[in-house]
Amino acid sequence: MTDRTPDNSEVQRMSLESALDVLARRREEQVVVGTMTANGVWREKSPHDLNLACIGFMGGASTLALGVALAQPERDVWVIDGDGSLMMQLGSLGTIAGAAPNNFLHIVIHNGVYETSGSQPLPSQQQVDFARMAEGAGYAQTASFGDAEEFDAALDELLAAKGPTLIQLYTRPGGRFYSARPTPPGITPALARMWPPVAEALAAD
Amino acid sequence: MTAQSIPADLLLSAIREAGVQDVVLVPDTHQRTVLDLLMDDDHIRTVHCSTEDEAIAVSAGLIIGGRRPMMQIQHAGLYASVNNLRGVGLDGQFPIVMLIGLLGRDPELEPEADGSSMVRLCRPLLETLGIPSYLLDGPDDLHHVAAAFDEAAERGGPVALLVGTTTS
Numbered sequence: 001m002t003d004r005t006p007d008n009s010e011v012q013r014m015s016l017e018s019a020l021d022v023l024a025r026r027r028e029e030q031v032v033v034g035t036m037t038a039n040g041v042w043r044e045k046s047p048h049d050l051n052l053a054c055i056g057f058m059g060g061a062s063t064l065a066l067g068v069a070l071a072q073p074e075r076d077v078w079v080i081d082g083d084g085s086l087m088m089q090l091g092s093l094g095t096i097a098g099a100a101p102n103n104f105l106h107i108v109i110h111n112g113v114y115e116t117s118g119s120q121p122l123p124s125q126q127q128v129d130f131a132r133m134a135e136g137a138g139y140a141q142t143a144s145f146g147d148a149e150e151f152d153a154a155l156d157e158l159l160a161a162k163g164p165t166l167i168q169l170y171t172r173p174g175g176r177f178y179s180a181r182p183t184p185p186g187i188t189p190a191l192a193r194m195w196p197p198v199a200e201a202l203a204a205d
Numbered sequence: 206m207t208a209q210s211i212p213a214d215l216l217l218s219a220i221r222e223a224g225v226q227d228v229v230l231v232p233d234t235h236q237r238t239v240l241d242l243l244m245d246d247d248h249i250r251t252v253h254c255s256t257e258d259e260a261i262a263v264s265a266g267l268i269i270g271g272r273r274p275m276m277q278i279q280h281a282g283l284y285a286s287v288n289n290l291r292g293v294g295l296d297g298q299f300p301i302v303m304l305i306g307l308l309g310r311d312p313e314l315e316p317e318a319d320g321s322s323m324v325r326l327c328r329p330l331l332e333t334l335g336i337p338s339y340l341l342d343g344p345d346d347l348h349h350v351a352a353a354f355d356e357a358a359e360r361g362g363p364v365a366l367l368v369g370t371t372t373s
Binding site: 052054056057059060063064065066067068069070071072089091092094095098099188189190191192195198199202203 | 227229250252253254255256258259260261262263264265266267268269270271272274288289291292293296297298299361
């Protein structure tokens with residue numbers, strides 16, 4: 001039995017920008033995989049040659065990051081995931097917990113909606129709790145924050161501990177809407193342009 | 206034609222000779238004897254995934270990080286993973302080699318003549334996606350394993366190896 005009656009409508013929520021500011025202040029040489037609306041904001045706040053993005057395969061950010069983390073055990077790898085994205089490949093929580101990379105930080109932006117497609121509600125929008133799911137899957141540590149100052153105060157201790165760690169950040173939807181433009185024939189896809197320089201940087205280090 | 210069973214130790218040797226460092230897998234009944242050997246292998250790491258689309262993304266991440274992975278899945282998982290195969294494998298131009306078991310295939314028939322849609326549609330799907338595939342119908346076909354890695358690197362994209370009958 002649980003004594004908790006989940007109701008996400010009552011949780012405190014911060015802005016996406018304030019949440020990512022907290023992370024950006026700790027950015028050093030981590031590989032960071034972003035996805036969906038948070039990715040654009042992250043790249044503005046923390047431009048870096050070790051940024052990767054999950055674009056065009058929604059749900060794949062966390063396992064792309066897992067591969068990098070397993071290949072580079074001495075380097076911290078962060079993924080800035082979305083709640084809708086994680087819902088699409090929820091089994092990845094078990095995959096990540098099973099692989100148990102100590103260097104893996106899983107940020108989940110919990111705004112409760114599919115923001116890129118027009119802010120439609122997530123399934124179980126009012127109930128879903130990814131920190132509890134990750135705890136059940138076997139992550140080493142989990143935490144949730146809805147206030148940027150509290151997140152800021154707790155983050156260093158969370159980063160110092162062994163992962164895999166999942167931090168759920170309750171944020172307010174920002175109304176960011178993404179409408180894909182047609183891709184001209186013959187264009188090299190963004191992912192194919194993006195990852196080779198990251199691979200080269202990692203190999204050179 | 207009659208497909209012959211490939212002994213697990215020979216397939217493992219071919220995987221080793223191809224320089225594989227990580228096998229990213231969702232278990233395949235067809236290749237269970239190889240899986241048993243891989244999980245006891247001291248030199249090749251296995252990464253166990255919940256779904257095949259995860260296996261594609263994990264493989265891509267390993268490649269970015271400088272490793273040489275190989276995916277090992279079942280044909281049903283190929284169908285389940287098409288969006289990541291497209292979005293990661295094709296759009297990302299990742300040299301991912303996939304070992305795919307044709308569970309339930311009649312070894313007397315070409316896969317396209319099989320009664321099971323999972324077997325019959327496998328090569329047509331790969332062809333639609335523009336992914337080269339090679340049938341491993343016996344020990345004589347194991348040279349395709351190392352060659353698949355060369356081809357994947359050269360073309361910048363996935364290559365599939367179809368395990369034609371149960372490994373022994």
